[in-house]
Amino acid sequence: MKKLPVISLLIALVAIAIAGNARTFTADIPAPPAIGATIVDFTLPDVDGKDHSLNSLKGKNGTVLIFVAVQCPISNAYNERMEKLGQDYKARGISVVGINANSTEATAAVKAHAAEKHLTFPILKDNGNKIADALGATRTPEAYFLDANNKLIYHGRIDNSRDPSRVVSSELRDALEATLSGKPVAKTTADAFGCSIKRAE
Amino acid sequence: MTYAKAKLARFLVLGVVACVSSFLLTFAAAAQSPTTRTARARTARTPRVNHAVKSGARARAINAEEMQALLKRDGNHPLLVNYWATWCDPCRDEFPDLVKIDKQYRAKGLDFIAITLDDLADINTAVPKFLREMKATMPVYLLNVADPEPAINSVDREWSGALPATFLYNNKGEVVYKHFGRIKVDELRAAVEKLVGSEEQKAVGRRQ
Numbered sequence: 053m054k055k056l057p058v059i060s061l062l063i064a065l066v067a068i069a070i071a072g073n074a075r076t077f078t079a080d081i082p083a084p085p086a087i088g089a090t091i092v093d094f095t096l097p098d099v100d101g102k103d104h105s106l107n108s109l110k111g112k113n114g115t116v117l118i119f120v121a122v123q124c125p126i127s128n129a130y131n132e133r134m135e136k137l138g139q140d141y142k143a144r145g146i147s148v149v150g151i152n153a154n155s156t157e158a159t160a161a162v163k164a165h166a167a168e169k170h171l172t173f174p175i176l177k178d179n180g181n182k183i184a185d186a187l188g189a190t191r192t193p194e195a196y197f198l199d200a201n202n203k204l205i206y207h208g209r210i211d212n213s214r215d216p217s218r219v220v221s222s223e224l225r226d227a228l229e230a231t232l233s234g235k236p237v238a239k240t241t242a243d244a245f246g247c248s249i250k251r252a253e
Numbered sequence: 254m255t256y257a258k259a260k261l262a263r264f265l266v267l268g269v270v271a272c273v274s275s276f277l278l279t280f281a282a283a284a285q286s287p288t289t290r291t292a293r294a295r296t297a298r299t300p301r302v303n304h305a306v307k308s309g310a311r312a313r314a315i316n317a318e319e320m321q322a323l324l325k326r327d328g329n330h331p332l333l334v335n336y337w338a339t340w341c342d343p344c345r346d347e348f349p350d351l352v353k354i355d356k357q358y359r360a361k362g363l364d365f366i367a368i369t370l371d372d373l374a375d376i377n378t379a380v381p382k383f384l385r386e387m388k389a390t391m392p393v394y395l396l397n398v399a400d401p402e403p404a405i406n407s408v409d410r411e412w413s414g415a416l417p418a419t420f421l422y423n424n425k426g427e428v429v430y431k432h433f434g435r436i437k438v439d440e441l442r443a444a445v446e447k448l449v450g451s452e453e454q455k456a457v458g459r460r461q
Contacts, residue, residue, distance in 0.1 A: 081433065083411075123342070124340075125340040126340070190413045190415040190433060191413050191414060191415035194413065209402075209414075212399065212400045212401070212402070213399065213400075215372070218399060220399065220400070221400070242402050243401065243402050243405045243406065243412075243413050243414040244401050244402065244405075244414050245336075245338070245370045245401050245405070245414040245415075245416060246413075246414055246415055246416070247341060247342075247415065247416060248341075248343060248415040248416060248417070248433065248434045248435075249415070250343075251434075
């Protein structure tokens with residue numbers, strides 16, 4: 053096969069040409085898992101320091117994980133909507149779990165904030181943002197809906213607007229409703245503006 | 254010709270085509286750049302008219318299409334874009350550094366716009382108050398959209414909408430640097446230097 057060196061040379065030249073056009077980007081946050089991926093069980097402490105695993109908190113029909121914040125005005129704009137989501141779906145077998153991954157917000161502050169805002173769903177503290185990294189979470193609020201087998205069904209915003217009077221599409225609730233009625237989810241991801249998760253340095 | 258040989262021949266032809274076209278592209282870009290630089294130097298001497306907003310004072314409300322138009326490059330200047338909001342603490346923290354970068358590099362040919370995601374209700378209150386405090390000198394726009402999803406995706410598929418976010422485009426409109434979260438000022442400065450650091454650009458800067 054004396055043609056092999058020629059092919060190798062061509063491949064090398066093409067590779068060089070491609071590399072020459074490559075540009076450098078900052079990419080320190082891992083990409084989120086793909087829709088359909090199974091989320092590996094994890095354990096995090098709640099605001100009282102008690103450990104909970106995902107599997108111990110999940111509902112029989114699934115779990116909604118929402119990255120939340122104490123100080124982010126956008127996350128705070130969703131407090132009532134998140135609480136109502138928890139109340140509405142508790143009886144239907146889907147649990148809502150908050151995760152605070154901000155290194156700037158101590159457990160005591162998370163606990164006081166939850167009490168003040170009447171958030172009754174469990175909030176876990178992701179010290180060192182390990183779970184935020186595993187889920188590729190970047191923003192508050194940012195929601196993940198996992199089905200009964202911890203398979204990722206929906207990832208993204210709660211709805212289209214932080215202002216409740218401007219909400220026209222509720223992607224998270226739509227995903228829950230579709231799953232509960234055994235239908236495929238129409239929109240599996242959707243973005244919105246929010247606060248950056250303050251990762252540990 | 255056997256099947257294996259035919260396959261090999263096809264592969265070789267494809268390889269040659271890929272190789273030649275990538276080299277042609279590279280040479281075309283290289284051949285094009287002196288004229289681009291001349292054009293850049295020419296326009297840099299005349300006052301720039303593409304700033305619809307008087308720098309720093311107030312923000313102008315824009316929709317998603319208007320934002321897209323702002324991000325388009327005419328081949329003359331690189332563009333730095335910062336997405337922020339008055340409610341975003343890291344955005345407020347990094348703003349003085351961005352004002353410095355604007356002051357330092359605008360004369361060297363860098364365009365810089367700041368796009369706020371504040372509520373329209375704050376356009377005459379919290380937004381100009383903050384900009385005055387910061388002594389902001391760059392044009393500022395307020396993106397006013399009911400559904401943020403298409404706007405976020407049109408900027409960058411990797412961006413979740415977390416603020417702040419900063420993008421640097423070369424004069425062809427290609428993203429050459431981006432950062433999500435509070436900027437690392439040395440890293441951003443180095444990326445800007447690469448774009449405005451050519452001898453021609455420095456000469457333009459000295460003449461101004």
